[in-house]
Amino acid sequence: MSSFQIEGGHRLSGEITPQGAKNEALQVLCATLLTDEPVRIQNIPDIADVNNQIQLLQEIGVKVTQNGKGDYTFQADAVNLSYLESDHYLSCSARLRGSIMFLGPLLARYGKALVSKPGGDKIGRRRVDTHFLGMEKLGAKFRYDAERSVFTITANGLKGTYMLLDEASVTGTANIIMAAVLAQGTTTIYNAACEPYIQQLCRMLNAMGAHIEGIASNLLTIHGVSELHGTGHRILPDMIEVGSFIGMAAMCGDGILIKDVSYDDLGIIPYTFRRMGISVQRQGDHIYVPCHDHYEIESFIDGSFMTFSDAPWPGLTPDLLSVLLVVSTQANGSVLIHQKMFESRLFFVDKLIDMGAQIILCDPHRAVVVGHDNKIRLRGGRMTSPDIRAGIALVIAAMSAEGESTISNIQQIDRGYEDIERRFNALGACIKRKND
DSSP: OEEEEEEOOOOEEEEEOOOBOHHHHHHHHHHGGGOSSOEEEESOOOOHHHHHHHHHHHHTTOEEEEEETTEEEEEOSSOOTTGGGSHHHHHHHHTOGGGGGGHHHHHHHHSEEEEEOOOOOOSSOOOOHHHHHHHHHTTOEEEEETTTTEEEEEOSSOBOOEEEOSSOOHHHHHHHHHHHTTSBSEEEEESOOOOHHHHHHHHHHHHTTOEEEOTTSSEEEEEOOSOOOOEEEEOOBOHHHHHHHHHHHHHHEEEEEEOOOOGGGOTTHHHHHHHTTOOOEEETTEEEEOOOSOOBOOBOTTSOBEEEEOOSTTSOOGGGHHHHHHHHTTSBSEEEEEOOSOTTTTTTHHHHHHTTOEEEEEETTEEEEEOOTTSSOOBOOEEEOOSHHHHHHHHHHHHHSBSEEEEEOTHHHHTTSTTHHHHHHTTTOOEEEEEO
16 A cells, blocks of 8 residues: 655645546546447546556457557457456456446447446445436336346337436436437437536537537437447546646645646636635636735625535536635635535545644534634644545645645545646655555
């Protein structure tokens, strides 16, 4: 198990560029299964979850060619369907949450798919009902083998239909879209997720010959086609990394330029940090965050203190609440962090309390933070990364703290952030990786 040893108190400056979006990559990689022609994807992040997804594609028979850094060509012209039923495949897919999105493409193209209960972050209950209910609407049937923890889904030709999703699930919406593009007739999806990841997936599928209308809205109309062809696609910058870097720059920076952020795809993220009193300056497609000796959290118009809560796009992504919570520990003012979607994601705050933060964990979903206004710095300590987003938040806290910190279980951070210690050290941080 690896750990980070972080010497806090170093001021950071310079330029940093976000990686390609992890969540988009996991979706568009699955979409390569929808055609037997080559699909070239660029700006793929070099992170554990994505690399494992690529490896799993190779193991089921997809030809993968690396053209350069983050630049791959995929060709699914010889998928090994018998391997999809093997215990080895099911074991591998169970450890990778993104594998659930193999379901739609495999069902659409081959009429059958097997998936294990997916893995990923241990941040609370993460239902897959939306995926299966959507497939059932399209005409699929599924059964669950409790002994193997495996779902088998079959369909003798998918047929377009109208559906109202029970929740605006991002991966559920992606899965249903990928199934519907090859279904017979027209599919209408209401209450569809409309995050930039979904928009990018739809644009890529249209470039492959699909016919999807309503992109960027929660009402999608998909006219099924008989086959798709190859294309080229470039993944957006990771908006969660951009938000993480804004938070890092506010707490530790002496002026940091975040380059090539695709600003128009960041939604409410810059505005949210501005409500914390952080100067987020747009410079073309870059963001500059100056040094902040002081930042003050706004109050609502009626005088009540600020609340940040997650919501489906274009609301605030839940993946940034951990970073916002850490940044608020050094703000002037108080804030309520309300994590609605996952009931275990705030449990890392006990580590911040040990570092000297003033936080009240009200229940599994809500925490009140009373900021120190940079008058009392956090103290270094020993901690463990429970998930990807809490992990990067703890790294930011440790970089801003007095003294030395050790963060273990950093393979969680590696799942979502590419070579993060090298990139932060290039700004002036002091982070050492130790392999135990």
